[in-house]
Amino acid sequence: MGVGEKKKEVNNNRRKLILKAAQEIFSQKSLMDSNISEIAKKAGIADSIIYNYFKNKEDLLFYALSDKLKDIEKDLKLHLEGILDPASKLGKMIWYHLYINDRVPGGTQILKALLFECRSNKNFYTHEGYNTLRGYTRFMSQILQQGVDENVFRPDINVILVRNLIFGLLDEESLSCLASKEIESTLSDFSGIMDLIFAIISKNETPPPGNNDDKENRILKAAIQVFSNKGYNTATISDIAGAANVAEGTIYTYFDNKKDMLFSIPKKRFCALKNSMGEMFNIKMPVRKLRRFIRLLFTTFMGDRDFLRVFLLDIKLNKQFYASPVYKDYINYISILEDILEEGKEQCVFRKSINPRLFRHLFVGAFNHLATRWLILSKEKPIDMMQEIEDVLDLLCRSVVVNISVLNDFEDRID
Known part of the structure; x- marks a missing residue:
């Protein structure tokens, strides 16, 4: 090995060492709370050396996720070797996600923590590290497209939408297990997950008030604007007080701190939504x-x-949200879905085998992925978004109905 090759190998090894140290630190602390010095100490190098490989702490975070995803993808491809048909390949890829949740909890928690940090940062979506995440999700698109091309899956499915539904469901399963502790493991849900997904893509026909309140509302409205424009970590109580045109001390009359204010935002919204649904x-x-x-x-x-x-970037991707009381309000609202499903089962319109919690994850995961893409990545016109919402509605309904003729009958009645 020549001098140049040895130097290259040393650089590659050092870069990998820095990335591994960063993965551990960032998974334990947020980007805001961690620093280059502790990452350098963990890697056993001087602080300045890190800047030979990465621009700053944020750049290091994005590449840390990219490096972790490359390891995951490499391992996944080993699991898929020798599997030729797309249905088995899709099932194996989904099984693998659940497997790493349950069997490699430490590694999974690192991956999910990095995803939380990166996906809640707008700069990630224009960084090179995002391309690794896109490449990984594209891998599932290729499996779905193979199924369409080989006449195994329905020819009319929107591959990108179905991929987002699947990854959204898997995200919610991970959060349910690792963050909110609603379930102890995810592998036990494998058959229920596949039941929902194959119902969507299968070719067969069985698919599937007062002044004080006004002031509090004014503060929350100002908080939404400030958090949206500046980001939760950057925004200050003083910024919000200025936007709400109240004294800074007034805010503490209603909220204990900035976090309390952040989590009060969805609580108010969910209560209002639930109260408006009587009709x-x-x-x-x-x-x-x-x-x-x-x-x-x-x-x-x-x-x-x-x-x-604010909800997508600062609340839904904030691990503290899942341990907060407002998470129960969120689940209480979303659980309306489960009541509707049970009613449909009683009327023999929806399949008895549907797991309501898994369907909730399918829906919420799809919403998160689509809304993030619309909000940060895309330039779709409102009419395009509305059409995509209708397409998602069709897919979600297809996953639960006893027979596709139920949907056809529904369409006939509303025409």
């Missing part, structure tokens, strides 16, 4: 009720981009 429950047809509920959530959130940005 919906006069609807007798479960399919119509399911579509109305899902459409209401999509359109309500998409109608307030500041709230959507």
